[in-house]
Amino acid sequence: MVQPGRRQTGARRTPPRRQPRVAAxxxxxxxxxxxxxxxxxxxxxxxxxxxxxxxxxxxxxxxxxxxxxxxxxxxxxxxxxxxxxxxxxxxxxxxxxxxxxxxxxxxxxxxxxxxxxxxxxxxxxxxxVGIEPAPEATPTVEAAAGSVSPERQVVPRSVVSRQLVTPFLAPDFSSAPPPAPRVRRLADWELLNPLLRAFERAEGGAPACMDLPAPAPLRVQRYRELMPHQARVVAAAAAGHRTFLLADEPGLGKTAQALLAAEAANAYPLLVVVPSVVKINWAREVGLWTPNRTATVVHGNGDTVDGFADIVIVNYEVLDRHVGWFGDFGFRGMVVDEAHFIKNKTSQRSQHVLDLAKRIRSRTIRPLLMALTGTPLINDIDDFRAIWQFLGWIDETQPLGELMNALEETGLTPADPGFYAAARQCVIDLGIVRRRKIDVAADIPDRRTADLPVELDDKVGRSIRAAERDLARRLVARYETALANRRSGPVDGIDTDLVRKVASAELKDTATKEAGENVFSMMRRIGQAKAGLAADYAAQLARSAGKVVFFAKHIDVMDVAEDVFERQGIRFSSIRGDQTPTSRQKNIDAFVSDPQVAIAVCSLTAAGVGLNLQVASNIVLAELSWTDAEQTQAIDRSHRIGQTEPVIAWRIIAARTMDSRIAELIDKKAGLAARALDGSDEDVWSSADVQHEALVALLTDALTTPAA
Structure with missing residues (x-):
């Protein structure tokens, strides 16, 4: 939140609505x-x-x-x-x-x-303790089929009014042609895993983007015109295409493309599901790109919802309260922003999104369904599953409809050499759209990442290095025990296979280990230890180069940084996940618009997606992510359309600790989206691989270097 003195920049804070407290x-x-x-x-x-x-x-x-x-x-x-x-x-x-x-x-x-x-x-x-709880909404609708728990359902009054006066929202299936029976050549083949592997095995030079129509000049308002790559998606929607995985690199204007595609497809009413941090901004974008359409934002129980609006914007966190009336509302289109949020299909929010899409498809012939994410692949290739299912391309076990027909028409099976390339193209043609900045927005200045090593020479730094040595000794002991107990013959030098097995066992046991450091707790401690140093550097940048975005993973690191800025008299905005949308938006606006607000202190999870912070060209990454995708998302809050200065991300690295090892691994293993979507020859690695490789390197070094 924005700070004058302690926590303001001039924007007034709105206290959360709570019952009066009668106890301290x-x-x-x-x-x-x-x-x-x-x-x-x-x-x-x-x-x-x-x-x-x-x-x-x-x-x-x-x-x-x-x-x-x-x-x-x-x-x-x-x-x-x-x-x-x-x-x-x-x-x-x-x-x-x-x-x-x-x-x-x-x-x-x-x-x-x-x-x-x-x-x-x-x-x-x-x-x-003398506090009267705030009343909770009483469920008014039966749980939707397929939901993982009973829904805390609410139905806003204005929605009831709309349903009473607009009976035409009832589904009409009269125009749906009956499915033609077909003999399925691939009926007995397992196809989902081969389809996913087809993206892992993509050849170099094989980017993932469907053929798009030539862009038509499209001026939205007097001073607002789409770029050619944006206009192509709108043209595809106007030509009748209805499912899109819009996976353009962050910063290429996916919000505008989605809103204008909905306009071209007349996909109203339109449901837009977004992270809470950007739902106010989505309402603003509606006013900019489709000013003839009305938007309503769902907060909490939806007391302020306009049931007659064209576009309903809701955040993932309150979706469970509203899926009942959403499913019966008659939406003709659905957009899921930052669609990688639904990658975990066992999560409640993922199941709600998938269920809503299924219900929309059951009521509307060929609805517009769009999944927006610049990083569709974060952990592994299976991240595609939930997105493809949302779009109706697959279900839990097999390809559906259009995709199955396309696979049949190839005349190939997974046993044929050419199947994987052909199957990948079949999926792409359904609506994968991926463009890189370097290809479609060459006027955006370059970006680069610069590492700044810092020395942790104080008591905390010595403690961290001691803890890392303890972890290494524990791994060595585990390795030596396994080596002594195995039945096979001796191995010259280090048994690399055994090293990898020991690292895997350590990673697996981390969640249940009752004592001792692990790779996660050590990275947390390192982040805390370098927080003040990272904040000092951000303060220097702000004085010499202008506005700075400061990213951290943990709240305590943000707190330390804000204390440093306050002591140095630097005004800042704080953008966190536990703020109300209105409060968060005020803090964003203050950073963007107020020249006196020099630094935005951002949570990597709450502010690393969806925000436009191009007013700054310097970024400080105070803590490392486990994936290159998360780091890239943060950098691209500034490196996007409209940026006029080269963007530099300053990554603060604790020298002589696991921090530097993790940084090297993240850089080395950043090829998941590059191979699957951009036609790169880079290896595919996940965040779990990075954690595993860090332990492998730690154990290998300990076995190679004699103990001090």
Missing amino acids: PQDLVSLLARSVREVETAVERHRVTPAVRTKFQVVALLVREEHTRVRENMGNQARRVELLKRLDKIGTTLAQTAVRDPGLLALLAEDAVVSDAARALKNEMLRS
Whole structure:
């Protein structure tokens, strides 16, 4: 949030709506501290009952809410700092406890289901300290088929009004031709895995982009005109194409393409599902690109929804409350922004998106379905599955309709040498659109990443290096034990196969290990240790080169940076995941528009997608991502259409630690999207591979270098 003094830039903060408190907030914090100790003790004793899991989740929920309330709505700075420290300590205990039990770790996910028992316990805990809980929405609609849990359903009044006065929204199947029976040559073949592997095995020089029509001149308003690559997608929609995986590199204007494709296809009413950080911006873009259309943004229970709007914009986090009326509303199009958010098909948000798309297809003949993401592949090639299923190209087990027909027409099977190239082209022709900046927007200045090594010579730095040595010794001991117990003969030098197996076992055990450092906790500690140094460098850049975007993965690193900027008298905006959309947008606007706001302190997960921060050309990456895709997304908040200066991303690397090793691996293994989508010959690696390779390198070095 924007800071004058501590947390403002001139934009007024809107306090969250909460019931008046009749007890001091310390009472709740004390209760949370006691409760988390009880959970911790139960986990240590291996007595994790359903009641313990419920209490763990409730503590996590209340810590988040209280952290937001204290940070945004408490005027006394000393008291606020004290409470935030106590809440952060509780949060740390939650995280450390969750590492010991994967079931608890899942409860920390943003899309974790909140059970009725958890809601009841939460209300009970609040009342025990004199806080009256805010009333919750009562479910009014039966759970939709295929949902993973009962939906906390609400139906906004204006939506009911629209349904009463617009009976034409009822589905009309009269124009749907009956499916023609066909003999399936490939009926007995397993096809989904070969289709995915076809993208892994793409030959060099084989980019992934469907044939698009020639662009027609399209001036939206007096001073706003589409670029040729954008106009091609709109022309394809106008020509009747209805499914798109719009995977242009970040910064090439996918929002405008989607809105104008919907206009060309007359796909109204249109549902747009987006990350919360960009839903206000989507409403603004509607006004810029399709000013003749009305947009409504769904907040919370949807009390302010305009049921007669052409475009309904909702964020993933509240989708579960609205899928009931969404499914019956009569949408003729659906856009999913940052579609890689649905890659985990077991998550609630992914299942809701897939179910809604299925229901829209069941009511509308050839609806417009668009998945927007500059990084469709983050972890591995299977990230395609949920997106393809959303678009209706496949289901859980096989290709569908158009794709199956196209595969049949190739005359090939997975046993034939030419199948993979032909199958890849069949998928691309269904609607994959991938363009690179270098090819379609050559006027965007270059970008580069520069590493800045920093020395951690203080007590914390020495502790980190000692912890890394302990981890290496543990790996060596594990290796030597395995070597002594195996039955095969001796191996000259280091057994590289065994090294990789030991690293895999260590990575697998990380989630349940009760003591000792692991690769994840070490990277977290390194991020905390270099936070102040990264902030100092960002401050120097802001004074000498203008506006700076500062990215961090963890809240505590952002807090340290903001304290540094405050002490140095530098005004900044804070863009975090726990802000209200209105508050977050004010902070974004302040950074973009106010020349006195020098730095945007951004959460990598909350601000790494969808934002336009091209007012800055210098980016500081205070912590490393596990994937090149996540790092690229952050850099492309500034490196996008409209940028006039070369963009430099300054990556702060802790020298002589695992940090530098991880940085090298990320750079080396950045080829997933490049091979699958851009026709590169680079190797395909995932984030799990990077973690594994870091342990392999650590163990190999320890076996090669004699102990000091």
